[in-house]
Amino acid sequence: MKFPRVARLDDTDEHVYELAAQVGEPAVPGSFVYTFSDEDPVNLEGKRKQAFRHGFLGVESFGVATVVTVAEMSKQEYKSVIERLAHHFVDAYGAPDLESALPFAREEAEYAVSLCEHEVNTLLALERAVDEEGIHEAFKVVKPQANWQGTEVKIWKIEEEG
Structure with missing residues (x-):
């Protein structure tokens, strides 16, 4: 089966996010982080x-x-992703128990699988917005550029906050 895994084009994620995911770890869109938040x-x-x-x-860290790549995943690793998400729902979001959290974890994992109807190694990016109707996600295929061969590519300009 195919599943998204964290990819990086440069070290920008280390500077842009409070905690950057590690290259190669399985990833999900994760809008539940904002749906379950009081903020x-x-x-x-x-x-x-x-x-x-x-x-x-x-799903590990x-x-x-910022980007994920479509990658192969074993059924056992997929099962582990669901279990890890369920534990996270209990630990971080107050789900009453694993049994209650598993259907939601499975749904999130299935959604991630549905994004992978592309060739292996296809890069995907996410654009998320919110309005009065709720949170909306749009996914885009990142097309490689000719100059990406063996060079570091900067896609963001890092500016200090404040």
Whole structure:
């Protein structure tokens, strides 16, 4: 089966997010982070705003990544992703127990799988927005550029907050 994994084009994620996900770890869109939050996404600023707008959620570190790649995953690893997400729902979001959290974790994992109807190694980016109707996600395929061969590519300009 195919599943998103964290990828990086440069070290930008280390500077843009409070906690950057690690390259190669499985990732999900993770909008539940904002759905379950008491904080209104409209009021987010700085690194938290960037994570909301563009971030996938790594399932091992629970850090954030700007891009993911479509990759192969074994059924056992997929099962582990669901279990890890369920534990996270209990530990971080107050789900009453694993049994209650598993259906939601499975749904998030299935959603991540649905994004992978592309060739292996296809890069995906996320654009997330919020309005009065709720949170909306749009996914884009990142097309490689000719100059990406063997060079570091800067896609963001890093500016200090404040």
